Amino acid sequence: MGLIQIELFATLDLVGQAPGGPEEDPAGFPFGGWQAPLLDEVAGAQISAAYEGTDALLLGRRTYDIFAAYWPHHEGGEDDEIATLFNSVPKYVASRGRPDLSWAGSSQLGPDLAGAVRELRDRHERVRVVGSLNLVQTLLRERLFDRLDLWVHPVVLGVGKKVFDGGAVPTNVTLLEPPVASPKGTVYLRYGLADGTPGTGDMSAPERGAGDDS
Template sequence: MGLIHIEVFATLDLVGQAPGGPDEDPIGFSFGGWQAPLIDKVAGAQIDAAYEGTDALLLGRRTYDIFAAYWPHRDDEFATLFNAVPKYVASRGKPDLSWAGSTRLGPDLADAVREIRDRHEHVVVVGSLNLVQTLLREKLFDRLDLWVHPIVLGVGKKVFDDGAVPTSLALLEPPVASPKGTVFLRYGLADGTPGTGDMSAPEHDASR
């Protein structure tokens, strides 16, 4: 069984909407492209490394349309990768899938994602916030790479929506901060649900 890795860019208030550009998801949101001023060499290298070994992309409809209009016309390492690997698209409609290697997923998203996981070694989810929220709710992921940027927007779609379910995650490696203040966090899906405790219990008494 392969692995599903989610790559997410978020603000300190965990807004994940339209980090890449002003036209990415403009409806009711005026901060499109908020990530661009915060990219530096450290964050760029982290993003590059996250795609190593990718053999399939799992995308939502909006992200797919953006990618399909852009990457086939580029000539760099990312374009070579994205143009070569299979692209799986989660959409309730009938998108134009003219980008080579593209397939629309069936109506049962959870089953379709499980089939993709059985078929590939390293499936990467990019952008696609609605899809990401579904995968988080269904716990259909193995790793969550989260870049937290040092800004607060106060508006926009959040990474974790009102339908989020209690989930335990394990930090896979120490956090790394980039020169412009973005913190990279890599988590793996852990067993069980979040526990509770009592901070007034003796073992939590800081005076002892």
């Protein structure tokens, strides 16, 4: 069985809306492109490494439209490695509408998103979900992911769509490797989905056996 891996960029207050540019989500959001001033070589290398081994992309409609307008025209340029990867692998679009599927290798998922994602997991080794915040929230809510790569950036916006909006469910995750901070202060966190739901305890209760001399 393959892995569904989410690549997500967020602010310190966990806003994930439109990190890449103003054109991503211009309606009523004043901070489109907030990630750009905070990107450095370390974070850039982390992002590139995260895409290694990708054999399919799973995208929401808005992200797909942006990618389809950009990546087919950028092989041989500054972003050649990512462009070659994105242009060569199958692209699956989660949309209720009718996206333009002219980007080579693109197809639209059916209305049963959960079933379609499970089929992708059986068909591919590593499916990457990039951006696509509305889709990501559905995957988180339905626990239809295996890995979550989260870059937390040192900025607070106070407005915008948050990563865990939209009915997040109690979920355990496991930190798969130590966090890494980039020179501009972005912290890279890699999580894996874990079994069960969050436990509880009482921090005011003395530790069992502490101070017991008997």
